[in-house]
Amino acid sequence: MNLGDRKRLILQAIIEDYINTAEPVGSRTISKKYLTNTSPATIRNEMADLEEMGFIEQPHTSAGRVPSDKGYRLYVDKIMEQKKLDNIQAELIKKEFIDTLGEIDRLVKHASKLLSNMTQYTSIIMTPQLKKTCLKHIQLIAINSSTILAVIVTDAGIVKNSVLKGIRDIAPDVLEKLTNALNSKLSGLSMEDMNRLSLEDIFTGEFARSMHVHGEIIEQLIPELMQTLLYSDTKDIYLDGAANMLKFPEYGDINKAREFLNVLDEKELLFNVLNQTNNDVNVSIGAENQFEQFRNCSLITATYKINGKTIGSVGVIGPTRMEYSKVISIVDCMTHNLSEILTKMLKV
Amino acid sequence: MNLGDRKRLILQAIIEDYINTAEPVGSRTISKKYLTNTSPATIRNEMADLEEMGFIEQPHTSAGRVPSDKGYRLYVDKIMEQKKLDNIQAELIKKEFIDTLGEIDRLVKHASKLLSNMTQYTSIIMTPQLKKTCLKHIQLIAINSSTILAVIVTDAGIVKNSVLKGIRDIAPDVLEKLTNALNSKLSGLSMEDMNRLSLEDIFTGEFARSMHVHGEIIEQLIPELMQTLLYSDTKDIYLDGAANMLKFPEYGDINKAREFLNVLDEKELLFNVLNQTNNDVNVSIGAENQFEQFRNCSLITATYKINGKTIGSVGVIGPTRMEYSKVISIVDCMTHNLSEILTKMLKV
């Protein structure tokens, strides 16, 4: 499907003008601001064609044209030039990150804030997910006679802990033995692997034999520990710049705004949205979106990694009339920096 | 300052009607709906008095009256009857909590959601604060030759951990010795106490002598550990029901709405707002508010405790025209249940 140069230029003009103004774009505007050598009449003819092909739409008879989802899609895939972030902006991202170097959580929060500030849209970010990583070390600590603290360190350096209560008295040396045994048995496994592993797998062979004297204790402790391992995965979502959306005339109607904010309140949904991202940078435009709640927004998502292993993702939400090229490059730069710094942070 | 029965009834009528309708209340309305035995003219006279006293205001000449902050204050302090939650609602709070019994964080998040759902305003909640609690146990774990994991358990049962990196090789037995020493030295101290303690205090006396052979290691490790102890306090704020505010005509203007949402984006501010709460239930009305950003809202805050020790607080934000009596009782019930359950959870 080749449009021809002029049609392509006109479509580009319509989209970019609409992105800036949020107003339907008329033939005269295009002739004046973009294709100065072509008369409005000609442009009108081309626009009629573009409309027939489904790339643009008319809100009402005597209005200019507005890009359709299909139009944006073509624009993102074929027309727009990937905007190179100027050095100043790229530097900014890098610098801001280095300043926060410290706790992972703070870094992630900061990334979200930065993302919404730079794009001026709404940003969401998922905290690193345990599930995707491998267990590196597990340690049991007795807090008092009936309480044990389990500390889990993964290869991505993420640390979780959980308190196991109501355990019967365990002698320190048994606890140590158990810790060692668990380590030799579980370390290196990913959380997903463990999910597949049942208790029986853990109790077989050498392990069972070596621990067998403390059968009762283990029977009590292991299930709870497994429970913890499998379900302790936090699904935190940070969100920033919700207020940014209200700047756009798309949400000038307070009801539209409320609807949107209600969607943002459903953290579970946001999590699923982010979780479906596999590619490096993913663009969902309007009706393309898998979740109906976002059918009149666009969503740009990307993943970040530690040591090449995907452990989380970020996203930017905006009106379909979004500055795709700018946002894509920012998201791209952001995830790369995030990955790099996280990897570095945890490598030591 | 005694108003007299009729004036008080009229003020109450104005406030409660305005809470429901968000429209200025006129004399005729009051005569019809509230004081059916008094004529509008009489009520007008009383209203003129009330206005002179500063309890109500007139948006413009030919409009009804609207309560002032001072009016709301009188209402909250003297007039309104503390609404008793019906059993169904109180049960709901209790039940919802018991269902979530599990991780603290999830419980807190849930509380926030519940609060905004029940009140239909915006809720904020602070995660339990380490600072307020005492250190119960600290454990150092070697992850690898240059990385140590410090795990902190407080008397409120909150567990934090932090990774100390770039530490020189430490033998396991030294680490154990150090752990023991730290415990005997620090356990029982509140985080605030520790803040007052300088490194010298820690290094004096018996401790310094006993550890003295490992001077270098300690010099390297202790500062970093202290840093961690003092700054690891997370300041997480959960927020729910932001969209609720857009229901109110007060935020019918999209700019007002945006302004409000921008305030909600400043987590730091919200934290400070919550942190100033000392009383059990605190009500700040409009201009009374310490933070100018909230000068046209009202804020109801309360604290929750573990074992009688205050460790966090929750708040509800709404327009000054807020259903004070309802919200106060819900917040009250909520914090009590939260305290009870948290205490129970960690007692075992």
Add this chain to the structure above:
DNA sequence: GTTAGCACTCATTAGTATTGAGTGCTAATT
């Protein structure tokens, strides 16, 4: 002390006319 009556104020609403941006179509031009 309370109420009825009246003149006055002023935000809100509805109705109306005007404007102007934009279109599609046709005929003229290149």
Add this chain to the structure above:
DNA sequence: AATTAGCACTCAATACTAATGAGTGCTAAC
């Protein structure tokens, strides 16, 4: 055959006006 100028038509947005009515303060009567 492609482009452009010209023209009639559509329709949202704007400005203006008049009408409405809720509410007040004041005065005089009860």
